[in-house]
Amino acid sequence: MTDIVLDTPSKPAKPSPLTRLIGRVPPIRKWKWGFVLSVAYLVVLTFFAVFANVLPFIRRYNELPKGAAARKLASYRGKPSGSYWFGNDKLGRDTFARSVYAAQKTLTIGLASIVAALVIGGLLGMLAGYYRGWYDRVLSVIFDVLLAFPAIVLALIVVGRFFQSGRLNLGLFQMDKRFFGVIVVLTLLSVAPLARIVRAQTLALSQREYVLAARGLGASSWRILIREILPNLLPAMFSVAFTGLAVLLVAEGGLAFLGFSVQLPFPTWGFMINEARPDIVKGGGWAVFFPCILLFLTVLAFNVIGDRVARRFDIREATL
Amino acid sequence: MAGTGKAHLHGEGQALLSVEDLLVEFPVGRTGLKVNAVTGISFDVLPGETLGLVGESGCGKSTTGKAIMQLPRPNGGSIRFEGQELTSLAGEGMRMLRTNIQMIFQDPISSLNPRRKVTNIVMEPLNIWGIGTPEERLKKVNEVLEAVGIDPDRAASSKPYQFSGGQCQRISIARALVLDPKMIICDEPVSALDVSVQAQVLNLLEDLKAKFGLTLVFIAHDLAVVKNISDRVAVMYLGKMCEVARSDDLYARPAHPYTQVLLNSIPVPDPTVKITGNQRVQGEIPSPVMPPSGCRFRTRCPIAQDRCAAEEPELQALGNDQYVACHFPLRSAN
Numbered sequence: 001m002t003d004i005v006l007d008t009p010s011k012p013a014k015p016s017p018l019t020r021l022i023g024r025v026p027p028i029r030k031w032k033w034g035f036v037l038s039v040a041y042l043v044v045l046t047f048f049a050v051f052a053n054v055l056p057f058i059r060r061y062n063e064l065p066k067g068a069a070a071r072k073l074a075s076y077r078g079k080p081s082g083s084y085w086f087g088n089d090k091l092g093r094d095t096f097a098r099s100v101y102a103a104q105k106t107l108t109i110g111l112a113s114i115v116a117a118l119v120i121g122g123l124l125g126m127l128a129g130y131y132r133g134w135y136d137r138v139l140s141v142i143f144d145v146l147l148a149f150p151a152i153v154l155a156l157i158v159v160g161r162f163f164q165s166g167r168l169n170l171g172l173f174q175m176d177k178r179f180f181g182v183i184v185v186l187t188l189l190s191v192a193p194l195a196r197i198v199r200a201q202t203l204a205l206s207q208r209e210y211v212l213a214a215r216g217l218g219a220s221s222w223r224i225l226i227r228e229i230l231p232n233l234l235p236a237m238f239s240v241a242f243t244g245l246a247v248l249l250v251a252e253g254g255l256a257f258l259g260f261s262v263q264l265p266f267p268t269w270g271f272m273i274n275e276a277r278p279d280i281v282k283g284g285g286w287a288v289f290f291p292c293i294l295l296f297l298t299v300l301a302f303n304v305i306g307d308r309v310a311r312r313f314d315i316r317e318a319t320l
Numbered sequence: 321m322a323g324t325g326k327a328h329l330h331g332e333g334q335a336l337l338s339v340e341d342l343l344v345e346f347p348v349g350r351t352g353l354k355v356n357a358v359t360g361i362s363f364d365v366l367p368g369e370t371l372g373l374v375g376e377s378g379c380g381k382s383t384t385g386k387a388i389m390q391l392p393r394p395n396g397g398s399i400r401f402e403g404q405e406l407t408s409l410a411g412e413g414m415r416m417l418r419t420n421i422q423m424i425f426q427d428p429i430s431s432l433n434p435r436r437k438v439t440n441i442v443m444e445p446l447n448i449w450g451i452g453t454p455e456e457r458l459k460k461v462n463e464v465l466e467a468v469g470i471d472p473d474r475a476a477s478s479k480p481y482q483f484s485g486g487q488c489q490r491i492s493i494a495r496a497l498v499l500d501p502k503m504i505i506c507d508e509p510v511s512a513l514d515v516s517v518q519a520q521v522l523n524l525l526e527d528l529k530a531k532f533g534l535t536l537v538f539i540a541h542d543l544a545v546v547k548n549i550s551d552r553v554a555v556m557y558l559g560k561m562c563e564v565a566r567s568d569d570l571y572a573r574p575a576h577p578y579t580q581v582l583l584n585s586i587p588v589p590d591p592t593v594k595i596t597g598n599q600r601v602q603g604e605i606p607s608p609v610m611p612p613s614g615c616r617f618r619t620r621c622p623i624a625q626d627r628c629a630a631e632e633p634e635l636q637a638l639g640n641d642q643y644v645a646c647h648f649p650l651r652s653a654n
Contacts, residue, residue, distance in 0.1 A: 209431035210441075213495065216389050216423050217445045218415040227444070231435040 035308045038301035045298065049104040089276060089287045099290050102267040103298075109179070109252050109268070113186035114245045120187070121194030122237055126225055128195070129202025139195070146192040151251070152258070155185045159260045179262050182255060186248050194240055201236050205229050235313035242306025246299040253295060269295045335364035336402060336535050337388070337421075337503060343396030344383050344559075348609060355608050357383040359559040360397070365503070370529065370536040372550030372567065374543060374582070378605055380559040381539045382426075385505045388537070389423050390414060401503075419449070422496035426508040428488035429480065438475035438483070438491055439465075445499045461498060467531070468494045468524060486517035490524065497528065503535040510545060522549055543586055547571055552641070555579050558608055558616045561635065565642035575644040575651050578617050615647070623648055 048055065089095055128136040163181025205211065206229060214224050253270025262268050269291040276287035329338060344358040358380040365371045373381050387394040390406055399406040401421065409417060425431040432441055439461055446457040462472035468490040470483075480488055489509060496504050506525065510518040526549065529536060540546045546553055546567075553570045555562040555578065563576040574580045603620050606612055612619050618628040627647050635645045638652070 209425040209427060210433045212386075212389075212391055213423065213425065213431055213492070214444065215391060216418055216421075217448055217495075217499070218418050219444070219448050220415075223448065227436075228433050232433070 032308065034304050038304040041297060041301050042305070045100075045103050045294075046107070048100045049107050052101045052104045089272070095272075095287050095290055098267045098272060099269070099294050102269050102272060102291065103294065105179070105262055105266050106249060106252055106268045106270075106295075107298075109182055109186065109262075110245050110248045112183045113190060113248050114241050116183070116187040117190035117194050117244070118237060118241055121191040122198050122233070124191070125195035125198025126202050126229065126233070129199040130206050130221070130225055130229065132203075136199070139199075143192040143195055146188065147196075151189055152254075154188060155255055155258070155260050158185045158188070159255070176262065176266075179266075182252065182260070182262060185255070186251060189251065190244050190248060194237070194244065197236060197240055198233060201233050202229055205232050235310055238313065239306050239310035242302050242309060246302045246306075249295060249299055249302075329362060329364050330366065334366060335400075336367040336369075337537075338362075338364035338400050339384075339388065339397065340399075341397040342384065342387060342394055342399065344380070344387050344394045353609050356559050356611055357608060358387065358394070359611075361556065361559070361561045362397075363554050363561065363564065365535055365537060367502075367535055368533065369551045370538055370549055372546035372553040373537060373539045373556060374541060374546050374553060375556035375562075376541060376582075376605060378558075378608065379556045380608075381541075381556055382507050384556070385423065385507045385537065385539050388505060389418065389421060419445070419499045420501050421503045421505065422499065422501040423505045423507060424489070424492050424496055424509045427512055428485050428492055431492050432480040432488055432495075434480055436479065438470070438478055438480060439472070441480070442475070442491065442495045442498055445495065449499070451499075461494075464494045464498050465491075467497070467528065470494065484517075486513050486520060489513060489517075489521050493521075493524065493528070497532065500532070501534070503537065505537045505539070507539045508541070509538075511540065511542060518545065525549065543571075543582055555582065558605060558611055560616050561645060562617070563642075563644045563646075564635070565644075566640070569640060569642050573642075573651055575638055575642060575649040576646050577621050577623055577648075577650060580650060581622075615645075 089098065124139055128139045159178065159181040163177045163184070206224075211224055211228050214228050219227070249269075252268060253273060256262070256268050256270030257274045259274075262271065272291040273288055273295075280288055329335070329340070340362045341360045342358050342362070343360055345354040345356055347354050361380075361384065363371065363373075373384065375381050386392070388399055388406075390399075390409075394407060397407070401417065404417065406414070406417065432438075436444075439458070442465060443457055443461045446452065446460065451457065452460065465472045465475050470487060470490055475491070480491065483491065489512075493504075493509075509525070510521050513521060522545065525536065528534060536549075538546060538549055550567045552564065553567050554564045555570070555576065557578050562578050563570065563574070565575070570579060571583065574583055606616070606619055612629070614630050614632050615621070615624070615628040618624040621628065625648070631647070633645045633647050635643045636649075637643055638649065
């Protein structure tokens with residue numbers, strides 16, 4: 001080693017685990033307000049969704065008003081007011097309580113479906129892209145069929161035929177069959193696009209020289225998939241998942257609109273919109289408006305956050 | 321050229337690595353055609369030697385290097401490392417043996433996982449094989465990093481994109497060294513680097529070779545680079561071997577017209593030198609899907625004759641360890 005000089009030593013302070021996860025927090029004047037507001041909105045929404053069954057003013061989502069109040073509020077006559085922030089629905093129930101309670105159901109469905117799709121689609125896509133051959137061909141055909149299959153028909157078959165009503169008993173888990181059916185449909189619908197993206201990325205990544213190098217070092221296929229390929233797939237998977245989640249929330253609304261989502265008495269946003277829609281001219285406008293606004297804001301927030309997360313994971317942009 | 325033949329091989333048991341009749345083909349889509357990337361080349365590498373493998377783009381140098389690593393497995397021929405046949409090894413045996421041969425790739429950035437810390441990248445081989453305790457592994461990694469001139473403290477906190485191309489190439493070298501391999505295949509390790517950094521990396525390779533008793537196969541298209549580092553040089557063209565000779569002999573007295581052409585193509589840093597017609601190579605390299613008959617270089621060879629199209633030349637000895645695959649070598653046997 002004649003003419004090689006050691007690199008100048010530079011010891012940056014060891015970042016805390018939190019900093020390593022979310023990156024350095026910039027000064028306030030550099031904050032991206034769209035992102036901050038989105039996070040704040042989702043935090044509040046999640047708080048209400050998680051504690052919906054405990055908070056008194058949300059627990060009344062299904063309560064019918066009694067006596068004089070009933071007469072005053074019946075058939076959408078209640079506009080937004082001090083005691084009913086979002087007004088009332090057809091039966092005089094509190095639209096605010098119902099909208100927030102619906103967030104619990106809608107968000108659970110959306111998150112459960114996207115996580116299931118990420119795990120299943122990610123795994124299948126990675127294996128197809130890495131091993132190729134007949135396995136890839138079979139999976140690609142299945143994905144093509146799933147993509148070509150009309151989504152509504154799939155929903156009708158799955159929910160209508162297999163998860164029409166009743167309760168599902170999975171040992172520890174007990175849940176409404178309809179609820180589970182909706183998650184199954186939405187997962188099925190999002191597996192194929194996710195798996196395709198993951199497969200394409202894996203195909204490209206597995207030709208990278210660091211993968212060849214790892215194989216030359218004697219790494220097993222699983223080790224290569226998990227250590228070398230998966231970390232590089234995550235950014236793409238996360239950004240697809242965030243936008244996909246937004247699409248799923250809307251899709252759940254579509255299912256509810258057709259009457260194939262969660263059963264009464266639980267509201268979801270799509271269900272509430274569907275319920276009040278025929279009565280817009282008769283004063284049901286507020287009951288349609290507020291679930292729509294919440295749905296819109298939630299989809300927007302997930303998109304904004306998805307965009308930031310994608311950039312956070314992008315190595316080049318993260319360094320600049 | 322396009323030589324087959326094994327006149328140049330050393331005797332049984334002498335070579336660390338010996339490759340015979342290596343054949344690598346790639347299918348062209350679903351046409352039924354195939355790319356004849358490497359067709360029946362043979363060479364061997366003595367322990368402690370540096371063998372240079374040169375040729376223009378697409379002649380199969382890198383494919384040969386990867387075939388030795390069995391990435392992917394060659395379609396035919398035999399590759400013996402310390403007498404052990406690699407092509408028939410499978411599973412665990414292959415995994416074990418691969419650690420004796422390591423490879424350094426052309427693109428220093430692409431050969432390091434961008435999402436891992438440099439220390440972890442270099443430690444990965446030790447983790448795979450479960451060698452030593454975590455403290456011993458870190459010690460070994462830091463030793464090797466220092467041997468290649470990378471600050472271990474910085475490596476522990478940085479990812480590859482925070483290093484320059486030359487530093488990344490040194491990190492690749494460190495990763496290759498950490499398992500104490502016997503042989504390293506360098507696949508154009510310096511062609512993506514600046515000239516000044518090239519010299520650094522080449523010197524480093526020379527030093528490490530002496531320090532760790534390595535044997536190198538050095539693949540490059542830059543003859544000047546190969547000349548400095550190699551003991552022997554093998555010239556390839558379109559998947560065939562043209563000429564094998566000791567480095568100095570090859571550069572001083574090339575016997576194959578293609579070697580001559582390659583040497584003439586080294587730029588002379590003197591603007592008054594004119595390039596004359598017969599020093600230039602005409603045309604493009606033919607398609608490896610349908611290579612020319614007989615000698616593969618004949619379509620571009622300045623001295624080709626009818627015999628070259630009909631008959632494929634074999635490697636013949638010119639004495640003094642020089643071998644050439646040509647019917648009309650530029651210098652006769654001594």
